[in-house]
Amino acid sequence: MKFKFTSLFFVLLSFVLILAGCTATTKSQTSSKDDKTLTISLGPDLMTWDIHNHTTTSTEVVHANVFDYLLMRNQDGEIKPHLAKSWKKTNDTTYEFELEQGVKFHNGEELTAEDVKFTFERVAKDKSLRSHSDYSNIKEVKVLDDLKLQIITSEPDPMLLSRISRQASGILPKDYIKENGWDHFKKNPIGSGPLKFVEWKKDNRVVLEPYDEYFGKKVTDWGKVVFKAIPEDSTRVAELLAGNVDIAANIPPSDWDRIKDSKNSEVVNGPSNRTYLLFLRTQEGWPTADLKVREAIDYAINDKALVENLLSGGGTPSLTRVNPGNLGANEELYGKYNYDVEKAKKLLTEAGFKDGLSIQLAGPSGRYLQDRELLQLIAGMLEKVGIKTDMNILKWGPFVELREQGKFKDGYLIALGASFFDAGQSLDYYSSERAKTINGYSNKEIDRLLNKAATSTNEKERIEMYTRVQEIANKEKPILPLFQLDQFYGLSENVKFQPRIDELIYVPDIEKK
Amino acid sequence: MWKYFIRRLLQVPPVIFIITLMIFGLVYIAGDPVLMMLPADATPQEIQQLRHALGFDQPFYIQFGNYIMDLLRGDFGDSYQYGEPALSLVLERLPATLELATASMIVAIIIAIPLGIWSAIKPNTFIDLFATGFSVLGKAIPNFWLGIMLILIFAVNLHILPVSGTGTWWHLVLPSITLGTAMSAEITRLVRSNMLEIMSQDFIRTARSKGLTSFIVIFKHAFRNSLVPVITITFLQAAALVGGSLITEMIFAWPGLGQLIIQAVYEKDLPIIQAAVFVTALMIILINLLTDVLYRILDPRIKFN
Numbered sequence: 001m002k003f004k005f006t007s008l009f010f011v012l013l014s015f016v017l018i019l020a021g022c023t024a025t026t027k028s029q030t031s032s033k034d035d036k037t038l039t040i041s042l043g044p045d046l047m048t049w050d051i052h053n054h055t056t057t058s059t060e061v062v063h064a065n066v067f068d069y070l071l072m073r074n075q076d077g078e079i080k081p082h083l084a085k086s087w088k089k090t091n092d093t094t095y096e097f098e099l100e101q102g103v104k105f106h107n108g109e110e111l112t113a114e115d116v117k118f119t120f121e122r123v124a125k126d127k128s129l130r131s132h133s134d135y136s137n138i139k140e141v142k143v144l145d146d147l148k149l150q151i152i153t154s155e156p157d158p159m160l161l162s163r164i165s166r167q168a169s170g171i172l173p174k175d176y177i178k179e180n181g182w183d184h185f186k187k188n189p190i191g192s193g194p195l196k197f198v199e200w201k202k203d204n205r206v207v208l209e210p211y212d213e214y215f216g217k218k219v220t221d222w223g224k225v226v227f228k229a230i231p232e233d234s235t236r237v238a239e240l241l242a243g244n245v246d247i248a249a250n251i252p253p254s255d256w257d258r259i260k261d262s263k264n265s266e267v268v269n270g271p272s273n274r275t276y277l278l279f280l281r282t283q284e285g286w287p288t289a290d291l292k293v294r295e296a297i298d299y300a301i302n303d304k305a306l307v308e309n310l311l312s313g314g315g316t317p318s319l320t321r322v323n324p325g326n327l328g329a330n331e332e333l334y335g336k337y338n339y340d341v342e343k344a345k346k347l348l349t350e351a352g353f354k355d356g357l358s359i360q361l362a363g364p365s366g367r368y369l370q371d372r373e374l375l376q377l378i379a380g381m382l383e384k385v386g387i388k389t390d391m392n393i394l395k396w397g398p399f400v401e402l403r404e405q406g407k408f409k410d411g412y413l414i415a416l417g418a419s420f421f422d423a424g425q426s427l428d429y430y431s432s433e434r435a436k437t438i439n440g441y442s443n444k445e446i447d448r449l450l451n452k453a454a455t456s457t458n459e460k461e462r463i464e465m466y467t468r469v470q471e472i473a474n475k476e477k478p479i480l481p482l483f484q485l486d487q488f489y490g491l492s493e494n495v496k497f498q499p500r501i502d503e504l505i506y507v508p509d510i511e512k513k
Numbered sequence: 514m515w516k517y518f519i520r521r522l523l524q525v526p527p528v529i530f531i532i533t534l535m536i537f538g539l540v541y542i543a544g545d546p547v548l549m550m551l552p553a554d555a556t557p558q559e560i561q562q563l564r565h566a567l568g569f570d571q572p573f574y575i576q577f578g579n580y581i582m583d584l585l586r587g588d589f590g591d592s593y594q595y596g597e598p599a600l601s602l603v604l605e606r607l608p609a610t611l612e613l614a615t616a617s618m619i620v621a622i623i624i625a626i627p628l629g630i631w632s633a634i635k636p637n638t639f640i641d642l643f644a645t646g647f648s649v650l651g652k653a654i655p656n657f658w659l660g661i662m663l664i665l666i667f668a669v670n671l672h673i674l675p676v677s678g679t680g681t682w683w684h685l686v687l688p689s690i691t692l693g694t695a696m697s698a699e700i701t702r703l704v705r706s707n708m709l710e711i712m713s714q715d716f717i718r719t720a721r722s723k724g725l726t727s728f729i730v731i732f733k734h735a736f737r738n739s740l741v742p743v744i745t746i747t748f749l750q751a752a753a754l755v756g757g758s759l760i761t762e763m764i765f766a767w768p769g770l771g772q773l774i775i776q777a778v779y780e781k782d783l784p785i786i787q788a789a790v791f792v793t794a795l796m797i798i799l800i801n802l803l804t805d806v807l808y809r810i811l812d813p814r815i816k817f818n
Contacts, residue, residue: 047595048595048596048597050596053596055550055551055552127562127563127565127566128563128566128567130550130551130563132562132563132566133555133556133558133559133562133563186596186597201679201768202602202605202606202768203766203768203769203772203773204678204766204768205678228678228766229766229768230677230678230766231763231766231772232677232763232764232766234661234664234764235661235664235676235677235764235765235766238661238664238665238668238669238676238677239677241669242668242669242672242676244675244676395779396549396779397543397548397549397779397780400548400549400553401544401548404548404557404560414553416553416554417552417553417554418554419552425554428554428556429554434556434557437557
């Protein structure tokens with residue numbers, strides 16, 4: 001074979017020219033970003049501007065900056081006045097609210113009680129809306145005058161305030177939607193929030209800008225806010241490192257070092273209201289029906305080690321799913337975990353599994369931070385005490401189906417959030433009614449407490465009842481809470497941002513450094 | 514020729530009808546999308562309620578009947594995920610996909626044809642080895658790896674190109690190189706082998722003996738004659754691209770069909786899947802037609818029949 005170096009030279013030269021022809025550009029062309037632009041990437045794109053017809057947190061993050069809630073949670077999850085400056089309970093099924101005066105939608109029209117009525121009655125009545133079930137208890141919204149209204153529920157609803165300070169509670173402009181129709185609204189949304197809509201290029205970006213006449217805390221540090229859709233994790237990190245994104249959400253652990261090692265960005269984390277749970281069957285015929293086996297599994301898993309190894313400490317082991325900041329949290333169970341290999345082995349022997357046993361655990365892949373890896377580590381820990389674990393790791397779609405149809409074997413792993421910040425929502429899985437189609441758990445005392453608490457409007461009493469439910473649940477272990485999961489964000493050097501427990505990114509709180 | 518066209522066009526509706534039936538059946542078997550639409554902690558009652566509200570608890574023949582009636586009126590229905598007409602969601606993403614497909618094809622041709630010809634006229638030299646090696650590599654390198662590497666080098670470290678998204682021509686460069694490299698591999702091999710075969714034929718020897726310059730011999734006589742299979746394979750690859758390139762679109766956050774379709778499949782969003790398949794099938798049929806026409810222009814021996 002002859003090597004012709006001149007030819008080689010030409011080949012290489014032509015390649016370089018092709019590349020150079022394509023790539024010759026200046027730095028300024030690589031980013032359309034200036035100092036006053038805040039660019040945020042959550043991963044997925046916005047689903048829709050119909051706030052009642054989606055259930056995704058990432059979409060809510062955008063909505064929360066454009067629409068105002070009657071009440072809003074602060075950084076730590078406490079409910080604070082927002083559009084409603086005051087409220088009171090007039091009877092078991094009625095709350096009365098008084099709105100702030102002079103709040104205007106982005107088109108200049110005033111926000112009144114009629115808009116509140118329009119918003120809540122739509123979602124409460126239209127059964128095909130995805131958020132309907134969260135609001136179906138609202139019977140009527142009564143307008144008393146322009147700024148006063150009552151929300152009347154069919155049953156006493158101790159969770160009402162939580163209900164209306166979260167997803168799908170942004171107040172919509174009634175007249176604007178009536179005049180122009182929903183199709184027009186979904187393309188040109190108007191709210192009363194701190195940011196107003198500029199454009200939405202699907203699967204690409206949502207552009208917002210500050211609303212100068214906002215009634216609350218205005219956005220002054222930024223001239224433009226862009227939510228960029230970048231579904232691929234490594235690309236989102238690359239955009240952050242290249243300086244084109246200021247806040248990148250959902251950063252996987254494999255990229256933390258890259259970000260920390262760079263000069264212009266950092267990783268911040270903070271608690272979320274999401275907890276990893278291991279559901280175990282209690283129905284006759286499954287080995288986990290025996291409390292001792294469930295306890296053995298609990299003692300075999302080192303929750304602390306899971307958090308350290310998988311999340312560099314970004315999480316908190318817990319024996320309950322109700323985290324501090326949620327109504328009814330049993331703080332004695334938070335921050336604790338059971339781990340004792342010898343005890344686990346002993347419990348197994350007592351349960352009659354001296355030579356070990358085999359179980360199958362299901363879990364989703366790619367849905368939650370480190371979900372697949374977590375199940376693998378758990379299987380390893382169980383192996384050490386003599387429980388051979390067959391893992392059934394599935395994509396989210398098949399996984400939810402397996403769960404709903406009750407086709408999983410001994411148990412499954414899932415990370416559930418609690419958007420109401422109320423034990424009434426989080427502890428529902430312990431009720432016989434709910435558990436019937438899942439792990440079959442049933443405890444009369446828990447049923448009684450949960451039923452009573454669900455309609456009790458005495459907050460102190462509810463807290464006591466929920467605390468008690470968590471105590472019983474911790475003894476009987478039909479569900480093993482593993483740890484509260486942190487959220488991880490990559491930040492550029494330009495911004496000051498503190499993660500919120502409700503996972504929102506509220507732009508008025510984000511400062512420019 | 515017109516007869517030929519009409520015959521080809523008449524084949525379109527039955528093909529699309531059969532595809533529609535198959536997809537409806539497959540998605541039906543995969544289960545309804547209600548579970549994907551609700552949060553993970555939805556109660557069985559909530560699931561049942563939404564299932565009923567959306568009509569997913571109806572028997573198969575009713576769901577299918579309604580679906581076909583809508584389709585006949587040209588209505589693909591609203592996307593379950595976005596609550597908007599599926600066809601317009603698909604059509605909105607089509608330009609981005611076509612833009613990327615065209616750019617990738619251009620990149621592929623720019624790389625493949627010179628390299629293929631060059632290696633064919635210098636067989637068994639270093640250039641030939643390089644070209645062969647390049648096409649093996651191009652085919653073997655996974656798209657996601659190449660894409661991420663290009664981002665790291667040109668966008669993150671050198672800062673000369675944007676990382677992802679769309680907006681300017683520069684945004685097109687990295688994704689089209691990523692896709693084009695893989696495409697060029699096959700074309701390079703094909704150009705080379707065709708050229709080699711043709712270069713050894715009698716008419717080339719005749720052309721050379723007439724005293725024509727080797728430039729004319731290579732490009733006018735040999736290359737043109739080797740084009741028919743090259744065009745086939747190029748357009749076949751282009752047809753594969755019009756459905757959107759999933760991995761490349763994901764990596765570069767390119768707002769095309771690929772991203773939309775994969776999301777729709779995960780969420781069992783039947784209206785979008787159907788609309789996307791319909792549009793893609795039409796495009797592929799059109800591209801195939803175009804290929805046939807090109808053939809006949811390049812090689813008049815092929816007749817329209």
